[in-house]
Amino acid sequence: MLSSSINSFINRTLSSNPTSLLRSNLRFFSSSIVDDSKLPDYKTSVNVADIKLSRPEKKEKPQVSKATNKDLTKVSKWRRKDLHGQTLISATLAEMEVDEDFKRTLQDLKTMGKKKMTLEERKNRRRALDEMGVPDFKDFVKMKQNEENQNVTPLTRSPTQILQLNVGLYCNQACGHCHVESSPRRKEMMSKETASACLSILKNSPSVTTLDITGGAPELQESFRYIVEEARRLRPDIDIIDRCNLTVIHEPGQEDLIEFLVEHKVHVIASLPCYSEKNVNQQRGSGVFDRSVSALLALNEEGYGVEGSGLVLDLVYNPLGAFLPPPQEALEEKYHEELNENFGITFNNLYTMTNMPVKRFADFLHRRGELNEYMELLVRNFNLDTTDNLMCTNTVSVGYDGKIYDCDFNNQLGFAIGSSKVFDEDAKNVSDVESLEELLNDGIQFDNHCYGCTAGMGSS
Ligand code: SF4
Numbered sequence: 001m002l003s004s005s006i007n008s009f010i011n012r013t014l015s016s017n018p019t020s021l022l023r024s025n026l027r028f029f030s031s032s033i034v035d036d037s038k039l040p041d042y043k044t045s046v047n048v049a050d051i052k053l054s055r056p057e058k059k060e061k062p063q064v065s066k067a068t069n070k071d072l073t074k075v076s077k078w079r080r081k082d083l084h085g086q087t088l089i090s091a092t093l094a095e096m097e098v099d100e101d102f103k104r105t106l107q108d109l110k111t112m113g114k115k116k117m118t119l120e121e122r123k124n125r126r127r128a129l130d131e132m133g134v135p136d137f138k139d140f141v142k143m144k145q146n147e148e149n150q151n152v153t154p155l156t157r158s159p160t161q162i163l164q165l166n167v168g169l170y171c172n173q174a175c176g177h178c179h180v181e182s183s184p185r186r187k188e189m190m191s192k193e194t195a196s197a198c199l200s201i202l203k204n205s206p207s208v209t210t211l212d213i214t215g216g217a218p219e220l221q222e223s224f225r226y227i228v229e230e231a232r233r234l235r236p237d238i239d240i241i242d243r244c245n246l247t248v249i250h251e252p253g254q255e256d257l258i259e260f261l262v263e264h265k266v267h268v269i270a271s272l273p274c275y276s277e278k279n280v281n282q283q284r285g286s287g288v289f290d291r292s293v294s295a296l297l298a299l300n301e302e303g304y305g306v307e308g309s310g311l312v313l314d315l316v317y318n319p320l321g322a323f324l325p326p327p328q329e330a331l332e333e334k335y336h337e338e339l340n341e342n343f344g345i346t347f348n349n350l351y352t353m354t355n356m357p358v359k360r361f362a363d364f365l366h367r368r369g370e371l372n373e374y375m376e377l378l379v380r381n382f383n384l385d386t387t388d389n390l391m392c393t394n395t396v397s398v399g400y401d402g403k404i405y406d407c408d409f410n411n412q413l414g415f416a417i418g419s420s421k422v423f424d425e426d427a428k429n430v431s432d433v434e435s436l437e438e439l440l441n442d443g444i445q446f447d448n449h450c451y452g453c454t455a456g457m458g459s460s
């Protein structure tokens, strides 16, 4: 899932003041290291002013969180029960067959292998930063702290509050921005043995308040339901998150998925990069929009995103191209309005995320000659306030094979906790650890992709 991979936006939202973030970011614009005339950077294909679906004249602002306000005609049109049990996988595979980028990546994987490709990608980011004269991420943060007269505080790990599990890379979609390079071709999955070790750590780590399950499409991995059931039994107090791509709800074998999520009070965080069909299908594949809307309505029917139900349905927006997300609050308001008016959908919160310059997205940018420009955009929009809430300072992320990382991005890049080698076979594994407290003294592995977490409003 977007990736997945997106935890500290929760921290950010809970513990920071978005207005101050924005102010600080605007302040940074004025001391930017590149030409300010290129601004603004907050353009988005989800254009609050321009992208509208045709609909009757708006009468008044909708009461977005009340299911009773649904227009049942709209709901019945978009609630596609005929899609239940109809897989998206064949369409995804057919698109991958003809897409030049996917074909090229597959070829590179065959000839170079994952490790060499990852090192090459890292070198490309470094080259882009060198061209701008930008130092290592940690040095850059120190420099900015000095400029802002802040105490230079090292970026260190605090007790783990979020345990993130990437339970496997298999997915029914193959999105263009996917930082884990998921698709129906990826078969890597967490075994039950590894899942048990993760659950044992969860039990022994009282500081953890959130279990964040991601993938791939986590629900399609063999350990997903086992993890949810056991985690709820062992730790009834915690928030269990399912990073849901929505279309999975219609996949064969998932007919009872929503019922299962309701029963275990799972918090659903779902990806929806736009409220326009064209934009969603462009980023996530043909047919994804209709299925996503239908899935959201199915979730609403069971109480998700409905006031008073206790069932939380949050949405995630990420840009459709090489630009930063717009300010979260305004976009959330627009999402509520558009989704409710056009489809009768309600939800709780919208979170915005920056596309990380890693894996499939980095690859695409590099091939198009846009990686340098994107890195420059990230550096230009560095926001010191985001460094208080980086996901890696209070999260531990576990890969499908049990290896332990600071975040899902480091997982995909092979930077395991406590190891200086990339893709270190001997790096720490969940079977070596009893409680997450044992990791407190391991430093965080920052590298040149981390600028993606500190641009604009932050993202990770
Ligand atoms: S390919 Fe799958 S895991 Fe990757 S972003 Fe799309 S839905 Fe999420």
Ligand code: SF4
Pocket: 390, 391, 392, 393, 406, 407, 408, 409, 410, 444, 445, 446, 447, 449, 450, 453, 460
């Ligand atoms: S990418 Fe870097 S800054 Fe972002 S969460 Fe991971 S380690 Fe932290």
